[in-house]
Amino acid sequence: MGPGPITVHPRVLQAMSAQLTGQYDPFMTATMAETQALYREVFVTANEATLLVDGTSRAGIEAALVSLVEPGDRVLVPRFGRFGHLLVEIAERCGAEVHVIDVPWGQVFAPEAIEAAVREVRPKVLAVVHGDTSTTVAQPLDALGAICREHDVLLYCDTTASLGGNAFLTDAWGLDAVSAGLQKCLGGPSGSAPVTLSPRAVEVIESRKSIEAGIRSPGDPVRADRIRSNYFDLGQVLDYWGPKRLNHHTEATTMLYGARECARVLLEEGLDASVARHRLHGDAMLAGVQGLGLTPFGDLAHRMTNVVGVEIPDGVVGDAVRAELLEDYGIEIGTSFGPLHGRVWRIGTMGYNARRDAVLTTLAALEAVLRRHGVAVPTAGGTEAAQGVYRAAA
Template sequence: MSLPINPPPRMLMGPGPIDADPRVLRAMSAALVGQYDPAMTAYMNETMALYRTVFATENEQTFLVDGTSRAGIEAALVSLLEPGDRVLVPVFGRFGHLLTEIAERCRAEVHTVEVPWGEVVPAELVEEAIVRVRPKVLATVQGDTSTTMCQPLAAFGEIARRHDVLLYVDTTASLGGNELLTDAWHLDVVTAGLQKCLGGPSGSAPITIGPRAVEVIEARRHIEAGIADAGDAADTPRGSRIASNYLDLAQIMAYWGPRRLNHHTEATTMLWGARECARILVEEGIPQAIERHRLHGEAMLAGVRGLGLEVFGDVAHKMTNVVAVHIPDGVVGDRVRTAMLEDFGIEIGTSFGPLHGKVWRIGTMGYNARTDAVLTTLACLEQVLRAEGASVTAGGGVGAAREVYAS
């Protein structure tokens, strides 16, 4: 007979997912209601308003896509791109390659601008490529956890608007812990996930869609016969139909809009959690949350350096909420991660592609962007490294982090 679920105690200090805020878990234990219950639709409206604040936007079309953060990414790209459309993807880590793959599955003509992992893409290279390629969409990530880099976006927005290109941004790893100004930076579509700086579980993808992108999506609108008004289906040629039904943003917009046109049964428990993530963040204050992530990220950065470890990448463009650390010579990276997990219940991450087995990724995000989490992780990492025979500075990690907090 199967036993009840009883996960071991963990402190998730990797690049995500992280420990969900207890308040989010409590919200997710609330009772279910019907999807057209007035209480439900009121909570949906509140959730939209909260995420407008989180995304720093006035966009009416701000809501949740039911699914993990990748569902939000796919919804954005499948709804914007038609076969043959040109898309430009700046690649500076694994998730730029993901955007490339999804765009290719949309049968778009994909062009890339790539830089070595550990760098960000200069705006002038992007503009040169836009002039050459003439894409419909510029698709990028803000923070790529595979490299820990945070791509500056303000210049991208200005360039895209000047060349009449739609700008899509994946902020799964960065939203809530790094500055993100959707309207001020002219970002047309932005998606995210809960499991990083927003302090929740994976399973819901906040999205905001600006007027220019709404116009493109609505031009491809096709709502199933028998559900829409007769004129709705007739407005758009069938050949321009969005390839996915579930991820069709035109239909999801109609579902979240005032008419509440049926599309799917809302993932109520995830809605409760996503609303609570945003409520907590707005209650704290977006600038204050970003500063909290900056402070604890700076303490972790100082701490790993205080242990004598080398940091990977251009630190000037590092996300606030995760740091990549070179694995010392002679140390088996996975053995250290296993010891951290088994001996101390702390998870840190490895990486992908060219960095696999070469760096650890240590996160300080969401609920775990706290002093005790940082100091405990550094103290335990020191003990594990000592057991592995690595030369580390005694007390150097905790001491360096404490200096950051003291200052």
């Protein structure tokens, strides 16, 4: 019940037990094409360039940035949590001139603040996290696409922590590049990063190809703006997933099966229904921790549906509570990073764990452990408050 990775959906585990096939077997290429179509629905996009990057969600972030950003390009990152700092580091490693704006952790940016920074910096790429689990808040994105179009800026978004459990509209919001991961609301394991790219983004990536198919012979010139990664070169990865079937790398077949099943499970439920489920159980968890007398962290108006931040009570050693929950009850909750380390717990309700029984069991266990640590909590205060949310929704 932490901020991810989470318990994998049983159907995904079952799908991942299937036998491997050769990467050019017709079944394999058909599975890749099917997975691309499924993730167009998940991302709510018409982008032809929708695929998987083999690697954890960070691989998707790095592939997007290293493929879009050339040395010397300006990149603007609005930071409101740990993963904004990650975008800065990766962009700097791409050779970018990185500019940042900051708000205190637990808050988000007004669109006007981001637009003012775009006007001042004139970046090539605006790189933003959607939901940052380190702070449990989600940055509104709906106004950013128009801002970026007006100023001819590419808009990249990391939606690892939010996709599938929070509303996300790639095309309607004008996003140019989006990457995600399976291990949060999608209910899968870490190890595959869905990515979607707008035609504008693809044009930039294709313009950086130095030679056909990315195959360099001795004596071939190397352009200064050539993508500085082979594995994460989305120009080559697009050719691998497209009709050229470039022999770029050996596809991670088991992860492909898992990613496909994650999308199938989500789309069978329905995107709106999944968001509503995450909101319901997230609201119940929020009410439950408040019913225990705990203080939620962050701007609740912009809270992610799938994770609740909780301020650790005075005098309580947060890691000791977490250790007892895990050892005695088999329940994991998260700590936090940076300025919030030791101050905040993060309790997830995401993917397969966005369920009533998981919420109520977690609250009952947390009540028992807190009482052992000397915190005066109302008897059944957490579970009764959560049940009130469920009764109101019935």
